[in-house]
Structures are given as C-alpha cells and as structure tokens.
C-alpha cells in the first residue's frame with residue numbers, strides 16, 4: 001500500500017507457513033512468519049509541485065503501481081546527490097528500477113506500461129492509435145509546457161536579465177496552442193479520443209499551470225472543459241492535492257482556485 005506521501009516501504013500481511021511437525025512427521029504445523037518488510041524496486045526522484053513529475057505520478061496512480069518517492073528537496077542532500085549522479089542534466093522526474101535509470105516523463109510512462117503494466121493501458125496496443133497518443137503528448141510538452149515554463153522561469157530572473165521578447169513569443173504560442181486545442185478537442189473526451197492515455201497525463205499538469213500562467217480565455221470553452229475533466233480524474237486530483245502545500249512557491253502567485 002502506498003502512503004499518501006508516496007512512501008513505498010510497506011509491511012506485508014502476516015503469512016502462515018505449513019512445515020512438517022517433528023514429533024508427528026505425518027502432520028504439518030502452522031508457523032506464523034513475522035511480517036516481511038518489502039522494498040519497492042521502483043524509485044521516483046521527483047517533487048510533488050513539478051508538472052513533469054505530476055505527469056509521471058498520474059501514470060503510477062492510474063495503475064496503483066507501488067514505488068518509493070525520493071523527494072527532491074534541499075533538506076534532503078543525500079537524495080539530491082543521488083539524483084545529480086543519476087542524471088547530470090538535472091531535470092526531473094527520474095525513475096530508477098533496480099540498476100536501470102529512466103529519464104523523461106513520457107519515457108517513464110512508456111517504461112511503466114512495458115515493465116509494470118496495470119489495468120489502465122496508457123499507450124494503445126495498436127501502433128497507429130499509439131502514434132496519435134504520442135503526437136498529442138508532444139503537443140502538450142512542446143507547445144503548452146515549454147512556453148509556460150519560459151514565462152515562469154523568466155519571472156525568476158533579475159529585471160536586467162529578463163527576455164521580454166521571448167516571453168511575448170511564449171505567450172503568443174500559448175494562445176495559438178489553446179486555439180488549436182480548442183478545435184481539436186471538439187467532440188473528444190480525452191486528448192486522443194475516448195480513452196485516457198499518456199497524452200492526458202501530459203495535458204493535466206500542462207493545462208493546470210498554463211492557466212495559472214497565461215489564463216485560458218473563455219472563448220476556448222473546449223479547453224476549459226477538458227481541463228475540468230482532467231482535474232476531476234482521481235489520479236490527477238490526488239497529485240494536485242499532494243502538491244497543495246507548495247502553492248506559495250509558485251513564482252507568479254497561485255490563484256485561489258483549483
């Protein structure tokens with residue numbers, strides 16, 4: 001069982017083991033074994049407030065996949081050092097499965113589907129349908145999350161180092177992306193059609209923070225309705241709730257909603 005904070009070590013239920021009884025070899029005696037502490041092989045180096053970490057968390061929560069949350073925080077220097085060693089590029093999340101390191105949220109989700117499949121397949125088995133899902137996943141990363149991050153990161157720079165033109169271009173990209181998505185989502189429940197997928201894992205945190213950064217205009221009713229559907233999805237609702245304590249960290253100021 002996963003604790004709400006993502007702690008992954010759990011105690012298995014008491015097991016009864018039947019062994020031959022020394023006095024009466026024709027019989028067996030029940031011996032109660034102490035509960036075993038089982039350590040998950042999957043470790044996710046992440047932070048709950050990070051959009052790309054939420055993308056991977058949605059996939060883990062959709063399938064109830066047990067994992068250990070390695071919380072990236074400056075008061076966890078050991079975990080920070082492990083992370084820097086694993087992935088010098090220092091972008092998170094990173095998944096570790098035994099000796100294998102997996103970077104990039106989309107690849108983590110595909111990896112989980114291949115090695116830890118659960119009831120919710122986030123990539124369709126059909127290659128053509130999977131291509132559509134991957135295309136929408138790229139759309140949310142490249143044309144929603146990337147410009148959204150540009151606006152936020154720029155706000156963290158000293159005034160003299162800000163990139164006014166780059167921020168204006170990022171905001172224009174968001175408007176163009178909202179407009180395209182609004183047309184694309186007409187008649188669709190989820191990003192790639194009728195089934196929740198990898199693309200929706202990408203969309204949920206991307207649209208969540210994009211709306212905080214560059215509000216989705218009321219004329220993009222399909223996008224706003226889709227964002228609401230994503231917020232109502234239990235896996236994402238859980239990720240949003242776990243990130244709630246960190247809202248004061250949002251550089252542009254978190255709105256009082258969602």
Ligand SMILES: N[C@@H](CCC(=O)N[C@@H](CS)C(=O)NCC(=O)O)C(=O)O
Nearest residue numbers: 050051052090091092093104105106
């Ligand atoms: N392409 C990466 C992007 C990951 C990413 O940008 N993560 C952010 C957190 S949401 C990060 O590592 N930020 C740290 C930094 O920019 O220094 C992915 O898909 O996982």
